[in-house]
Amino acid sequence: MPELPEVEMTRRCLEPWLLQRKIARVRTTASSYFFATPPEQLARRLRGRTVQMLSRHGKYLVALLDDGSRLVLHLGMTGQLFVEQAQNPRLSQAASKTASTAPFRPDRHTHLCVEWEDGGPKIFFRDVRKFGKVRWLAPGESDPRMTRLGVDALQVKASDLHSVARVRRIPIKSLLLDQTVLAGVGNIYADEALFVARLDPRGLACRLTRAECARLVRALHRVLARAMALGGSSIRDYVNPDGVDGRYQTERKVYQRSGQPCVRCRTSIQRVVIAQRSTHFCPNCQKESESERGPRTNLRR
Ligand SMILES: [Zn+2]
Incomplete structure (x- = not known):
């Protein structure tokens, strides 16, 4: 599933292909849950418009159009x-059979095709499982899902995380995945950041100390920055808008490495399920919260 680094790479790569180009026509597939705005209405609203900016919050992309309306895109x-x-x-x-370099031809999974007045390269939105979303917003209108989003993971500060964490009796992993707390983090980068921060994903959020929150935020920023430097992760479907694979998957330390040795201590990486999501961690390197153990100096164990 595309997370913040993949969505941000999509934004950076796609924006130059959108800016100041006038939309001539939008082709869509039939009405489905992919279209939060019905496809006919979407096509009508977008025709003749120009994109002025492409921004991102969490895993959402927002194209600002010249009439003040906006197009919200989620890759699902x-x-x-x-x-x-x-x-x-x-x-x-x-995918496995044709490693061919044939140009892409829209298929039945290509739900959106944007054609431009300049006749230049079209933009496609393809989604096999259709958990993605497109929604058109009138000027001033807001997207109900976006208004509930927490602070973007790239902007979060340790104090923000600590003030939310201290009142939540849920595993730290669940807290990181909660988009109303922290927007943009999904399963891969939550597991990777917890490994870097040496925190047990099963530990309770309310027991995180300020210092641990600071460590976790530093780890998160480091992991997200590294993933973006490598163009994101292409584990299943993700490719950047130019068709290039991300390379972070080759550097992941724990995600989907269960049974393989920890890169730090050689202990087998374990997999558990937290909040219905696979969670991967090193049981030796990733310890419970300091507050749970009590101050180090008083340790009797
Ligand atoms: Zn380890």
Whole structure:
């Protein structure tokens, strides 16, 4: 599932292909839950408009249009937003069979196709599982899901996290995945950040000390920055808008590495389920919260 680094890479890569180009036509598939705005209405609203800016909050992309309206895009689980000439086997259903470099042809999973007045490269939004979303917002209108989002993970401060964490009796992993607390973090980067911060994902959020929150925020920022430097993670469907794979998956320390040795201590990485999500961690390196153990100097164990 695309998380903050993949969505931010999509934004950076796609923006130059959108800015100051006038939309000639929008083609869509039939009405479905993918379209928070009905496809006919979407096509009508977008025709003749120009994109002025593409911004991001958490895992949401927002295109500001010249009439003050906005287009909200969410990649969901398998969403792919890309430019016409992008070539990648992940953009085909027969991914494993055709490593061909044939140009992309819209298929039945291509729910949105934006054509421009300049006749230049089209933009496609393809989504096999259709958990992605597109929504058009009138000027001044807000997206109900976006208004509930917490602070963007790139902007979060240790004090923000600590003030939310201290009143939540839920595992730290669940807290990190809660988009109303922290926008943009999903399963991969939550597991990776907890490993870097040496925190047990099962530990209770309310027991995190200020120092641990600071460590966790530093780890999160480090992991997200590294993932963006490598173009995100291409584990299943994600490709950047030019058709290039991300490379972070080759550097992950715990995510989907259960049974393999920890890169620090060689202990087997374990997998547990927290909040219905697979969680991967090193039982030796990632310890319970300091407050749970009591101050180090008083340790009797
Ligand atoms: Zn370890």
